[in-house]
Amino acid sequence: MNALIVEKLRSFAPAAVLQTDEFRGDLTVTVARNDIVRVGEYLKNDPALAFDMIIDLLGVDMYRPEDRFEVVYTLYSLKNRKYLRLKVRVDEQDPVLPSVTGVWAGANWHERETFDMFGLKFAGHPDLRRLYMPEEFEYYPLRKDFPTMGIPDSLPLPRR
Amino acid sequence: MHVRPSDDPNRKSRILSALEDQDASVTLHDPLDNEMILNMGPQHPATHGVLRLLIRLDGETVLAAVPELGYLHRGYEKIAEASTYHEFIPHTDRLDYLSPISNNVAYALAVEKLLGIEVPERASYIRVLVSEMSRIASHLVAVGSMAMDVGALTVLLWTFREREKVLDIYDVLCGARFTTSYARIGGLQQDWTPQCSAMLRRFLDEFRNDLAEIEKLLETNRIFIDRCENVGCLSRGDAIALGLTGPILRAAGVPRDLRRDVPYFVYDRFDFNVITLTESDALARFYVRIGEMKESAKILRQALEQLPAGPFRAGEPKKVLPAKERTYTRMEELIHDFMLINIGIDPPVGEVYQGVESSKGELGFTIVSDGTGHPWRLKIRSPSTNNLSALSTMLKGAMISDIVAIIGSIDPVMGEADK
Numbered sequence: 070m071n072a073l074i075v076e077k078l079r080s081f082a083p084a085a086v087l088q089t090d091e092f093r094g095d096l097t098v099t100v101a102r103n104d105i106v107r108v109g110e111y112l113k114n115d116p117a118l119a120f121d122m123i124i125d126l127l128g129v130d131m132y133r134p135e136d137r138f139e140v141v142y143t144l145y146s147l148k149n150r151k152y153l154r155l156k157v158r159v160d161e162q163d164p165v166l167p168s169v170t171g172v173w174a175g176a177n178w179h180e181r182e183t184f185d186m187f188g189l190k191f192a193g194h195p196d197l198r199r200l201y202m203p204e205e206f207e208y209y210p211l212r213k214d215f216p217t218m219g220i221p222d223s224l225p226l227p228r229r
Numbered sequence: 230m231h232v233r234p235s236d237d238p239n240r241k242s243r244i245l246s247a248l249e250d251q252d253a254s255v256t257l258h259d260p261l262d263n264e265m266i267l268n269m270g271p272q273h274p275a276t277h278g279v280l281r282l283l284i285r286l287d288g289e290t291v292l293a294a295v296p297e298l299g300y301l302h303r304g305y306e307k308i309a310e311a312s313t314y315h316e317f318i319p320h321t322d323r324l325d326y327l328s329p330i331s332n333n334v335a336y337a338l339a340v341e342k343l344l345g346i347e348v349p350e351r352a353s354y355i356r357v358l359v360s361e362m363s364r365i366a367s368h369l370v371a372v373g374s375m376a377m378d379v380g381a382l383t384v385l386l387w388t389f390r391e392r393e394k395v396l397d398i399y400d401v402l403c404g405a406r407f408t409t410s411y412a413r414i415g416g417l418q419q420d421w422t423p424q425c426s427a428m429l430r431r432f433l434d435e436f437r438n439d440l441a442e443i444e445k446l447l448e449t450n451r452i453f454i455d456r457c458e459n460v461g462c463l464s465r466g467d468a469i470a471l472g473l474t475g476p477i478l479r480a481a482g483v484p485r486d487l488r489r490d491v492p493y494f495v496y497d498r499f500d501f502n503v504i505t506l507t508e509s510d511a512l513a514r515f516y517v518r519i520g521e522m523k524e525s526a527k528i529l530r531q532a533l534e535q536l537p538a539g540p541f542r543a544g545e546p547k548k549v550l551p552a553k554e555r556t557y558t559r560m561e562e563l564i565h566d567f568m569l570i571n572i573g574i575d576p577p578v579g580e581v582y583q584g585v586e587s588s589k590g591e592l593g594f595t596i597v598s599d600g601t602g603h604p605w606r607l608k609i610r611s612p613s614t615n616n617l618s619a620l621s622t623m624l625k626g627a628m629i630s631d632i633v634a635i636i637g638s639i640d641p642v643m644g645e646a647d648k
Contacts, residue, residue: 175472
């Protein structure tokens, strides 16, 4: 199955597939940032693959000079009972990537969470607000340069 | 001339001036021809924790609803990055605090997938046992509190009486009723004992009748049925598109159950049905949960029957904590214990995702490892967050009194939703 997915993706968009990894039987396909919506639509609508559910979407701060962030999409195919991970690399200087809410509506809150925690902006998201932290919070807590103990006074107590 | 209070034109302005005296700035319009914004929660008994809802109402009809999360956000994913793989186990108790023990074993399973270790068969069976027990315990709360929200208080007391019995077994098994921390990487904290088997058998014998009683009380309750039927409907397509999992998805006609579809532990050895209904309303979700409890009881009986003898921890001394008595008496084990506690396991570089079917839906952990003893990134895929994201769709067009029934049918646990 993994080989079939890679083969189909490579023939659909040869330039979009940057890298494929397999670890413990799980396939991860790294996709060019601007092709994620196109690849997502293909994976969802192709009758043989049918990745119709988005299970999870997460940001990772790799803390490296280039392509600092990674966004990982965990997809699931009800038909094939199969998981697939897509990965997109995002640079710190330009932390914008296309939103996949148009492909899978369930990505909505996941993208809000990733914006909240990493400051990655999803272009085309209908309602990109913070999910957990207060609106006026200035930092992105899951970035590696945010200290685990927090920043004093970054969360003001409500005035009485 | 006598003026009735409601016709008195000065009455409204007197209310207004009284309000303004209280240091509030309010504008009052005629409530009958205006939309109203209602703030529900975070301190509301029917929101099952600290969920906040902002609801736009036209009379009694909900026009739009926006859930607000984060009142219980504790930053577990950040904490995980600063702790070793073992140190994070107690935090998983506090995710879905209604079924802590199944979170423990789910997390341990994810780490084992990263490390590439197999747990002994007995440990897998015990994990099935505790997962199904926690599914029953959690569904009992879901059923009871949903019934309470729509006015049938007795059921809550009955379901909690049953739940107590499950918690008593936890108590004997691992010494804690709620915050169990029962799993260990590569095994379990303690072995399953014959006493646990006896307690569980007694519970299962009684549970059949007790569940039937609970069912009878609700199935013949006209108010309960009327308040739940055709409430909070969601189409099959919407449920899939929104990434919903668990009883809500199965009540919408999608027979997705990871225990059968992507088997983990030893679930492929048991005979059970995936309860699926098509009505997709609050009542269908209730019936799915009732059915799942019966299936869980079936799995529990089979697992008790098949439970093999043998070790309950994997024989991987560099990765799995040694038994405590050996740590205190043997040099080798002392060194391993010291290294595992202070430096942590040395996993390979890589990333894994492992999802399990918890009582609320798919609970998953994505672990990104950089080869050190701490996870570089640990993402919790919590079913409650995902299921709550469908709340605005379900609430649109509902009546204000349906809100509590719909929230109850989603069965969110805010500890898990807010992470």
